[in-house]
Amino acid sequence: MTPGIxxxxxxxxxxxxxxxxxxEGFGLxxxxxxxxxxxxxxWFADRVRESGLELSMDGAGNQSVTLFSxxxxxxxxxxxxxxxxxxxxxxxxxxxxxxSGFEVLLALRDAQIQLPFHLEVIxxxxxxxxxxxxxxxxxxxxxxSAEDLxxxxxxxxxxxxxxxxxxxxxxxxxxxxxxxxxxVGYLExxxxxxxxxxxxxxxxxxxxxxxxxxxxxxxxxxxxAHAGTRPMPDRKDALWGASHLIQQAREHVLLNxxxxxxxxxxxxxxPGAFNIVPAQVQMALEFRxxxxxxxxxxxxxxxxLARQSAEMFGLTLEIRSAGLIAPAPMDLAMVELxxxxxxxxxxxxxxxxxxxxxDAQMLARVTPSVMFFVPCLDGVSxxxxxxxxxxxxxHAAQVLLEAVLLLAEKSGDEx
Amino acid sequence: MTPGIxxxxxxxxxxxxxxxxxxEGFGLxxxxxxxxxxxxxxWFADRVRESGLELSMDGAGNQSVTLFSxxxxxxxxxxxxxxxxxxxxxxxxxxxxxxSGFEVLLALRDAQIQLPFHLEVIxxxxxxxxxxxxxxxxxxxxxxSAEDLxxxxxxxxxxxxxxxxxxxxxxxxxxxxxxxxxxVGYLExxxxxxxxxxxxxxxxxxxxxxxxxxxxxxxxxxxxAHAGTRPMPDRKDALWGASHLIQQAREHVLLNxxxxxxxxxxxxxxPGAFNIVPAQVQMALEFRxxxxxxxxxxxxxxxxLARQSAEMFGLTLEIRSAGLIAPAPMDLAMVELxxxxxxxxxxxxxxxxxxxxxDAQMLARVTPSVMFFVPCLDGVSxxxxxxxxxxxxxHAAQVLLEAVLLLAEKSGDEx
Numbered sequence: 001m002t003p004g005i006x007x008x009x010x011x012x013x014x015x016x017x018x019x020x021x022x023x024e025g026f027g028l029x030x031x032x033x034x035x036x037x038x039x040x041x042x043w044f045a046d047r048v049r050e051s052g053l054e055l056s057m058d059g060a061g062n063q064s065v066t067l068f069s070x071x072x073x074x075x076x077x078x079x080x081x082x083x084x085x086x087x088x089x090x091x092x093x094x095x096x097x098x099x100s101g102f103e104v105l106l107a108l109r110d111a112q113i114q115l116p117f118h119l120e121v122i123x124x125x126x127x128x129x130x131x132x133x134x135x136x137x138x139x140x141x142x143x144x145s146a147e148d149l150x151x152x153x154x155x156x157x158x159x160x161x162x163x164x165x166x167x168x169x170x171x172x173x174x175x176x177x178x179x180x181x182x183x184v185g186y187l188e189x190x191x192x193x194x195x196x197x198x199x200x201x202x203x204x205x206x207x208x209x210x211x212x213x214x215x216x217x218x219x220x221x222x223x224x225a226h227a228g229t230r231p232m233p234d235r236k237d238a239l240w241g242a243s244h245l246i247q248q249a250r251e252h253v254l255l256n257x258x259x260x261x262x263x264x265x266x267x268x269x270x271p272g273a274f275n276i277v278p279a280q281v282q283m284a285l286e287f288r289x290x291x292x293x294x295x296x297x298x299x300x301x302x303x304x305l306a307r308q309s310a311e312m313f314g315l316t317l318e319i320r321s322a323g324l325i326a327p328a329p330m331d332l333a334m335v336e337l338x339x340x341x342x343x344x345x346x347x348x349x350x351x352x353x354x355x356x357x358x359d360a361q362m363l364a365r366v367t368p369s370v371m372f373f374v375p376c377l378d379g380v381s382x383x384x385x386x387x388x389x390x391x392x393x394x395h396a397a398q399v400l401l402e403a404v405l406l407l408a409e410k411s412g413d414e415x
Numbered sequence: 416m417t418p419g420i421x422x423x424x425x426x427x428x429x430x431x432x433x434x435x436x437x438x439e440g441f442g443l444x445x446x447x448x449x450x451x452x453x454x455x456x457x458w459f460a461d462r463v464r465e466s467g468l469e470l471s472m473d474g475a476g477n478q479s480v481t482l483f484s485x486x487x488x489x490x491x492x493x494x495x496x497x498x499x500x501x502x503x504x505x506x507x508x509x510x511x512x513x514x515s516g517f518e519v520l521l522a523l524r525d526a527q528i529q530l531p532f533h534l535e536v537i538x539x540x541x542x543x544x545x546x547x548x549x550x551x552x553x554x555x556x557x558x559x560s561a562e563d564l565x566x567x568x569x570x571x572x573x574x575x576x577x578x579x580x581x582x583x584x585x586x587x588x589x590x591x592x593x594x595x596x597x598x599v600g601y602l603e604x605x606x607x608x609x610x611x612x613x614x615x616x617x618x619x620x621x622x623x624x625x626x627x628x629x630x631x632x633x634x635x636x637x638x639x640a641h642a643g644t645r646p647m648p649d650r651k652d653a654l655w656g657a658s659h660l661i662q663q664a665r666e667h668v669l670l671n672x673x674x675x676x677x678x679x680x681x682x683x684x685x686p687g688a689f690n691i692v693p694a695q696v697q698m699a700l701e702f703r704x705x706x707x708x709x710x711x712x713x714x715x716x717x718x719x720l721a722r723q724s725a726e727m728f729g730l731t732l733e734i735r736s737a738g739l740i741a742p743a744p745m746d747l748a749m750v751e752l753x754x755x756x757x758x759x760x761x762x763x764x765x766x767x768x769x770x771x772x773x774d775a776q777m778l779a780r781v782t783p784s785v786m787f788f789v790p791c792l793d794g795v796s797x798x799x800x801x802x803x804x805x806x807x808x809x810h811a812a813q814v815l816l817e818a819v820l821l822l823a824e825k826s827g828d829e830x
Contacts, residue, residue: 192644193641193644194641194644194645194646195645195646195649196646211643213643213690215689226608226609226770226771226796226797227676227678227680227701227703228626228628228676228703228770228771229607229608229609229770229771229794229796230609230610230676230794231609231610231611231673231674231676232665232668232669232673232676232677233669234610237665237678239661239679239682240661240662240665242658243657243658243659243661243662244658244662246654246655246658247655247658247659247662250647250652250655253647254647254648258646258647259646261642261643261645261646261647262647263642263652263689263690263691263692264654264693265642265684265687265688265689265690265691265692265693266684266687266688266689267654267682267684269680269681269682272680272681273680273681273699274630274678274680274681274699274701274737275628275678275680275701276678276680277678277680278679278680284688284689286642286689286690288642288643322689355641355643355644356641356643356644379644379645381641381644382641
């Protein structure tokens with residue numbers, strides 16, 4: 001029997017889960033390990049059991065349902081995302097990846113397909129970072145230390161309380177590492193949270209890389225002076241350097257580093273009076289690119305522009321790192337797999353980068369991984385107005401199904 | 416007997432007053448109507464009486480010493496400045512104008528010169544704005560209303576307490592208006608508080624105008640967005656518009672409006688996170704010029720540049736006035752008088768604008784007025800490091816003396 005996904009079943013599940021933690025205006029608020037997240041986890045467990053399957057949970061609280069292969073020594077293909085949301089988020093971010101994966105598993109089970117690998121669908125803990133971003137996937141790949149937990153955003157007590165609500169503990173979290181040599185790879189479907197697909201009228205965006213992020217505090221130092229009596233040619237105005245850099249950085253990135261992005265999201269000025277020339281300006285610089293080599297080149301270019309802007313106006317410049325996340329290139333064979341899968345599902349596709357973080361950035365470190373996007377209305381996300389049309393939700397499941405079948409074919413065992 | 420100023424006497428007075436309210440590093444702190452200001456006033460009154468002259472005080476607390484003319488129906492020539500200082504100011508700002516004027520009065524008295532006008536030397540109350548800038552001179556010209564007092568910086572209680580310390584009251588302040596038809600004009604000597612004279616190696620700067628000041632709050636409105644997922648060409652980044660304006664305004668004023676000046680002294684950004692595109696930037700804009708017509712042209716140009724910067728980046732712009740002070744052009748005949756006086760004293764001179772406010776800006780409204788500057792070291796003022804060399808202090812008195820004598824000659828009565 002040819003397997004096919006059931007869009008009505010998928011939409012019914014998406015509808016049901018949206019009742020848990022519903023906020024005004026169709027939003028969702030299910031911070032990880034909160035009472036509402038616990039309710040969403042229970043709801044997922046109930047759906048799994050109703051389907052006659054088993055739900056399991058690891059020490060990190062990651063929930064899994066597995067369709068087992070009868071093949072001896074079968075490895076596992078992992079599909080997933082997360083059911084937690086930001087405080088005033090939407091109905092699709094993360095949820096679509098878990099439930100479309102589950103719909104694929106049910107479709108394969110219903111069609112009695114024998115896969116050459118186990119198929120595991122997973123709900124990762126705290127992707128959104130209520131306590132720490134990509135917490136569950138970090139724990140699963142063994143990229144979480146006791147030091148990381150000590151520095152956790154909400155504090156250790158909050159973490160222990162949250163893990164307690166799902167019957168786990170910080171100790172269990174630290175021992176949730178899996179053996180990824182037993183895995184075939186990882187697939188994640190997600191809404192785009194951007195407008196590239198919508199603008200290009202394309203169904204599927206195949207992610208080639210999850211961008212790296214580098215951030216810096218830049219401090220331009222000049223000299224406070226009377227804004228009347230100090231002639232302009234004699235001023236050392238810190239804001240002149242800062243504003244020059246903003247303009248230069250914008251133009252330089254648009255010209256040379258697209259689709260890379262740069263942002264100056266904070267600015268503080270001293271001493272701060274109408275009639276005093278600014279003596280100091282501190283700015284937050286953040287830039288992103290998916291290619292590690294280009295990200296490095298962006299850094300060189302932007303910090304050089306900053307130094308030039310300081311020099312041009314006779315200012316000092318202090319550069320202080322404020323964190324970095326390495327780019328996570330997706331597996332090229334997996335990227336091509338999704339492209340073929342989209343083609344088989346009769347869907348248009350294009351390659352793009354993910355400019356936001358996802359669990360796939362952790363999985364990419366240990367197993368062949370890929371994500372793909374479906375469009376969401378106006379690119380709006382982390383917002384109650386987040387919307388993904390039913391046909392796009394169905395596309396997510398269709399592409400996942402085709403990708404699973406392709407992987408099964410490739411491994412030489414026709415399903 | 417030819418009158419001549421006594422530089423030693425002037426320097427001794429400058430030295431003595433610097434002991435009242437002395438701060439670390441040769442600074443002075445004598446906020447208007449504070450206990451220390453009262454001590455400085457008492458010191459001045461004592462010097463006047465020691466010289467065998469009378470001290471008078473009007474309802475605004477302005478202290479005067481007058482050398483009376485024997486001519487029937489003689490009008491009055493006013494020379495002055497202020498003895499109050501900013502909280503951590505220097506020894507010369509204001510003080511030099513009062514004491515060099517007093518030295519001239521003593522020199523004329525000692526030489527038994529008969530002037531065709533009374534010569535009044537005045538210490539104006541609160542030029543620096545502890546309670547309200549140019550308070551005493553505003554009251555003297557009748558430019559102070561009950562509404563002004565209600566909005567006073569330190570509050571009415573503070574004002575009444577301060578005036579009480581010198582035996583005056585708010586009511587007396589409001590009735591301190593003088594009849595300026597009885598005045599010949601007003602002269603004020605001051606340190607430059609800038610570097611134009613020092614740079615040009617010129618002794619005397621004849622002020623052609625005290626600049627007008629206009630200030631605005633500008634608010635650029637864009638759209639908050641994820642600094643990763645929103646492609647740069649689709650952003651409405653409020654900081655792009657604000658930084659573009661800062662660069663444009665700087666270049667435009669340097670090219671077209673020198674010696675006019677522009678400053679952006681405050682900036683605030685919303686929402687303010689590394690990874691969020693700025694949705695709103697509020698900036699303080701201030702610009703100055705001494706010519707009313709050019710100040711108007713600067714306003715047109717700068718607000719047009721602001722609108723263009725907003726439009727260029729798809730932003731909204733809100734413009735809100737934050738106050739204005741009209742330019743105070745000096746009297747041209749008085750400007751020429753000071754130039755001749757400087758020449759007679761064998762001093763080089765140049766014309767310039769005053770980019771800070773002074774009592775002369777009030778007097779200019781009611782009587783022919785002029786100020787002139789002597790250099791101060793590195794242009795530093797409102798700072799304990801403020802320094803005016805003894806020869807420059809003496810130049811102030813010499814030019815005042817020559818100006819008084821020239822005015823006396825002009826009025827047809829040789830002294």
